[in-house]
Amino acid sequence: METFKTPLEAFLHWLQKDPNHIFLRQPINRKFIEYSRQDAFDEALKIAGALHDMGLKRGDHVALLSKNCAHWFMADLAIMLGGFISVPLYPTLDGESIREILVHSESKAIIVGKLDDYGSQKPGIPHIPKIGVALYGTQDDHIWEDIVKIPTDFQPFEQNPEDLITIMYTSGTTGNPKGVMHKVKSFNQVTNTGVEVLNIKNQSKMFSYLPLSHIAERIGIEMVCLYTGSTASFPESLETFPEDLASVQPDTFFAVPRIWQKFKEGVLQKIPQKKLDILLSIPVINSIIRKKIVHKLGLSKASFCGSGAAPLAVSLQNWYKKLSIEIQQCYGMTEDCILSHFNLPTTNKFGTVGKPLPGVTSKLSPEGEILIKSEALMVGYFKSPEQTAAMFTEDGFLKTGDLGEFDHDGFLSIVGRIKDQFKTDKGKYVTPSPIELELSKNTDLEHICLVGTGISQPIVLIIPSEAGWAKGKELLNSSILASINALNPQLKKHEKIEKAVVMKENWTVDNGLMTPSMKIRRNRIEAIHQPMYLDWFSRKERVVYESDQ
Numbered sequence: 001m002e003t004f005k006t007p008l009e010a011f012l013h014w015l016q017k018d019p020n021h022i023f024l025r026q027p028i029n030r031k032f033i034e035y036s037r038q039d040a041f042d043e044a045l046k047i048a049g050a051l052h053d054m055g056l057k058r059g060d061h062v063a064l065l066s067k068n069c070a071h072w073f074m075a076d077l078a079i080m081l082g083g084f085i086s087v088p089l090y091p092t093l094d095g096e097s098i099r100e101i102l103v104h105s106e107s108k109a110i111i112v113g114k115l116d117d118y119g120s121q122k123p124g125i126p127h128i129p130k131i132g133v134a135l136y137g138t139q140d141d142h143i144w145e146d147i148v149k150i151p152t153d154f155q156p157f158e159q160n161p162e163d164l165i166t167i168m169y170t171s172g173t174t175g176n177p178k179g180v181m182h183k184v185k186s187f188n189q190v191t192n193t194g195v196e197v198l199n200i201k202n203q204s205k206m207f208s209y210l211p212l213s214h215i216a217e218r219i220g221i222e223m224v225c226l227y228t229g230s231t232a233s234f235p236e237s238l239e240t241f242p243e244d245l246a247s248v249q250p251d252t253f254f255a256v257p258r259i260w261q262k263f264k265e266g267v268l269q270k271i272p273q274k275k276l277d278i279l280l281s282i283p284v285i286n287s288i289i290r291k292k293i294v295h296k297l298g299l300s301k302a303s304f305c306g307s308g309a310a311p312l313a314v315s316l317q318n319w320y321k322k323l324s325i326e327i328q329q330c331y332g333m334t335e336d337c338i339l340s341h342f343n344l345p346t347t348n349k350f351g352t353v354g355k356p357l358p359g360v361t362s363k364l365s366p367e368g369e370i371l372i373k374s375e376a377l378m379v380g381y382f383k384s385p386e387q388t389a390a391m392f393t394e395d396g397f398l399k400t401g402d403l404g405e406f407d408h409d410g411f412l413s414i415v416g417r418i419k420d421q422f423k424t425d426k427g428k429y430v431t432p433s434p435i436e437l438e439l440s441k442n443t444d445l446e447h448i449c450l451v452g453t454g455i456s457q458p459i460v461l462i463i464p465s466e467a468g469w470a471k472g473k474e475l476l477n478s479s480i481l482a483s484i485n486a487l488n489p490q491l492k493k494h495e496k497i498e499k500a501v502v503m504k505e506n507w508t509v510d511n512g513l514m515t516p517s518m519k520i521r522r523n524r525i526e527a528i529h530q531p532m533y534l535d536w537f538s539r540k541e542r543v544v545y546e547s548d549q
Helices: 007-017 039-051 070-081 097-103 118-124 184-197 214-229 240-246 257-270 272-281 285-297 313-322 383-388 431-439 466-470 475-489 520-538
Strands: 022-028 029-035 061-065 085-089 109-113 130-132 162-168 179-183 205-209 231-233 250-255 304-306 329-331 361-364 371-373 398-404 413-418 445-451 458-465 499-502 541-546
Touching: 007 039, 007 184, 007 214, 022 039, 022 070, 029 039, 029 070, 039 304, 061 070, 061 097, 070 085, 070 109, 070 214, 070 285, 070 383, 097 109, 097 118, 097 179, 109 499, 162 184, 162 231, 162 431, 179 184, 179 304, 184 214, 184 398, 214 231, 214 250, 240 285, 240 371, 250 257, 257 272, 257 313, 272 285, 272 541, 413 431, 431 445, 431 458, 431 475, 445 466, 458 475, 458 520, 466 475, 475 499, 475 541, 499 520, 520 541
Parallel strands: 022 231, 061 085, 061 109, 085 162, 109 130, 205 231, 250 304, 304 329, 458 499, 499 541
Antiparallel strands: 022 029, 162 179, 361 371, 371 398, 398 413, 445 458
């Protein structure tokens, strides 16, 4: 297994070995456009040269605004080849948020790729050079396709492990986004480590759909493709996602818990649980059924199925295990470049996020906060020395903000966020995450947020799933109360749930109540709804509907 010192060294190695190998597969109108390694290098080099011709210098910051697509990879390659520092932006950001990040990051140019509504986002971009990609209908000052027609004599920049490679603005469940600075060596260490411990084969098939502006996808898909000479395919749209995934059958697959839950719901819509249980209990038939379901999901070749960003219910892991899909929970954050804790195919304990990866030292503070140390920790937050200093202990450990517990075998479990804890008016602290995780076993519930500031007992805010809404109000109420009544006896007196409130508005990335990695923005949900807690709490019904007000 080859190891490399930089992403560019890795890519250039595979380019020299087999320039015609397919590197990127981009679906357009239900057909894949394929780019070889040579194609991608040639286009990226010309874009790098064009940026220099526009007056940018080595070390300047170049922003990247796009959904996952072939040109995201090529744009990032161009930024590296040009010696620039990438500033990836979430493709769902509004104009105001885009302007805030571009100004704060001091970006000197931006590459704009595949987007749903660039028209509303474009006014947020300051007067800097903009390169648009015509393939996705993005017309701008400079057009990618025009640039790559012109020959260039530009010479690639040679990456150094100590160079800054990126400033990644966190999606932020609390507060404003912060620009996390990482060196080349951070990306290098975590990628080499991940490829080795997960035993990822060279020239694998990858499927990229979670935001590449998020550290997990950036490392787990883009960097792994560069380091292993692998091929990345992309979905064309949300509607075609299942078909595109099934057509690729990737060798590894990573999802957030909500996606694993959605996959399960899709299976059960076609084969109800009782029927599935019967089919899986019949010899020979069970093997046929499992293979058919797993292939339909697109996971028949996946040697590693990971989950992260939020806790995954053990019941969901067990459900998938009956289909011969073993999901490994992983844990990491932008600030530690996801070099943290992973369950591995050889050592996987359900309900935990695994053991420290090689090169990682972890421990708990006296308060139970998880502390991490490795060579892949961030340099700091861009232009925020005070916030940077607050993230580290005196002995150099990163403060994760997560509360954890180690079991006797050394597996880590996340038990909540320090900032997520709330105090009821009885003066007792409640950690919501474990309670929400238990409630999430109910497939009638899409999103769950336990709150209780200013009232004597917690209440739970709920967004029902499609299956939940389909049951109608009476059956949905019964389902919610059954979950609460089953859970309450297991909770301490001050943790017991008094009521459920069914919300009238969904929580989405677009309305700012979910992060792009599908975590609820608890502080924003609380800011909107806290004034109503007392009124909801005083109502007679145990299940309150916000829409009834």
